Structure formats: C-alpha cells, structure tokens
Amino acid sequence: MTATASRQGDNTTARFWLAVTVIIVLVQVLAQYLMGRLWICECGYVKLFEAGVNTPGNSQHLFDWYTPSHIIHGFLFYGLGWLVLRRKPLTAKLALAALIEAGWEILENSPIVIDRYRTATMAVGYSGDSILNSGMDMMAMIAGFFFAARAPIWLTVAIAIAFEILTAFVIRDNLTLNVVMLVWPIEAVKTWQGAL
Structure with a gap:
C-alpha cells in the first residue's frame, strides 16, 4: 500500500468515526425530545451562564457550574479511550466518549x-x-476530550483538580460529590451542601 493510499484510508476512517459521533449526538437530542424535555429554559430565553445552583435556570442555559464536570468527563473518557482503543484513531476514541456522555x-x-x-x-x-443545556454538556465533554488529547497529563490532572476544588468551594458540589451522593448518599454531605 502506498503512503497516499494509507493516508486516504486514514481520512476515510476518521470521517467515518466523526459521522458516528455526530449521529450519537443527534440520537441524544432526539431521545431527549421524545422524553419531553424542553428545547430551552421554560423562562423563554437563553443565558450564556446560569450562576444559580438551586434555581429554575440551573441546567437550562448554555453553561452553569456543572460545565466543569462535563469537561472532566472529557478528560476521563479520553483516558478510557486511550486504554481500550490504543490502536484506533482519535476519532474512534471520540465516538466512544460521545456514546458514554450521551x-x-x-x-x-x-x-x-x-x-x-x-x-x-x-x-x-x-x-x-x-x-440545549444537555447538548452544551456534550460540547463541554468534547472540548475536555480534545484538551486531554493534546495537553500533558500533569496539566490535565491539575485542571481537573482545580475544577473540583473551585466548584466545591463555590457551589459545594463537583463531579466527585455528585457521583458519591447519587450512588451512596451521605447525610452529612447533604446537610453541608444544603447550607449554601
């Protein structure tokens, strides 16, 4: 096989996995539509950032305090793809990440x-x-995925830790606490979070 044919094959494979990723995102949107989710906040407008945590606008607009958690999802899913799909192209790893996030x-x-x-x-x-918010969560994950694919591991880990500390300080919640409280609720943590 010539180098040109190999590059063409690589481009075809990359395009295939990108198409799979786009289809996954569209299925996510369609599934949520069929579940009766609203396209945008029932308030009728779209904000760039919703700063309130226990407000009707939380998880309704473009970004909120849970956006860093979805960026960390991207870091983690890139790592998973690197572990289980080592010989596959980056776009195949992206499709796996999108499937998990969706x-x-x-x-x-x-x-x-x-x-x-x-x-x-x-x-x-x-x-x-x-x-809209769910779609932006997917975009945040994809941004985190591509960041992790390009950045040194130490920087990715440092940013993840900084996000966890920042959101724990500001809203008394983060990815770690969210998972813990969803899977194995701790009353003391719930009380501390509720005191915000």
Whole structure:
C-alpha cells in the first residue's frame, strides 16, 4: 500500500468515526425530545451562564457550574479511550466518549435519576436539563476530550483538580460529590451542601 493510499484510508476512517459521533449526538437530542424535555429554559430565553445552583435556570442555559464536570468527563473518557482503543484513531476514541456522555445525558434526564437527585442530593428542585443545556454538556465533554488529547497529563490532572476544588468551594458540589451522593448518599454531605 502506498503512503497516499494509507493516508486516504486514514481520512476515510476518521470521517467515518466523526459521522458516528455526530449521529450519537443527534440520537441524544432526539431521545431527549421524545422524553419531553424542553428545547430551552421554560423562562423563554437563553443565558450564556446560569450562576444559580438551586434555581429554575440551573441546567437550562448554555453553561452553569456543572460545565466543569462535563469537561472532566472529557478528560476521563479520553483516558478510557486511550486504554481500550490504543490502536484506533482519535476519532474512534471520540465516538466512544460521545456514546458514554450521551448515555449519561439520557439517563440523567430520566424520571428515575431526576427523582434520585431530588431525594438524595442537594438538588431538591432539579427537573432535568433542557435539550440545549444537555447538548452544551456534550460540547463541554468534547472540548475536555480534545484538551486531554493534546495537553500533558500533569496539566490535565491539575485542571481537573482545580475544577473540583473551585466548584466545591463555590457551589459545594463537583463531579466527585455528585457521583458519591447519587450512588451512596451521605447525610452529612447533604446537610453541608444544603447550607449554601
């Protein structure tokens, strides 16, 4: 096989996995639409950033205090792809990351998880994401994925730790606490989070 044919094959493979990623994102959006999720905040407008955590606008606009968690998802999913798809192109790893993120976004907006958030975490008024917010969560994950693919490991880890510390300080929540409280709620943590 010539070098030109090999490059063409690599480009075809990369385009295939990018198309798979786009299809995954579209399926995520369609699934949430079919689940009855709203396209945008029921307030009728779109904000760049929603600073409130226990507000009706949380998880409804472009970005919020949970955006760093989705960037960290990208870091983690890049690492997973690197482990399990070492010989595959970056775009195949991206498709895997998008599949996991889309699965989470759909599950997160299901009645069972919304109810779990309301009972086990500080998110007593949580009603799920708007389709716009969920799509932006996917974009944040993809940004984190590509950052992790290019940046030194130490920098990726340092940024993840900084995001976790920042969001714990500002909103008393972060990716780690979110997972812990969803899977194994700790009453003391819930009380501390609720005191915000």
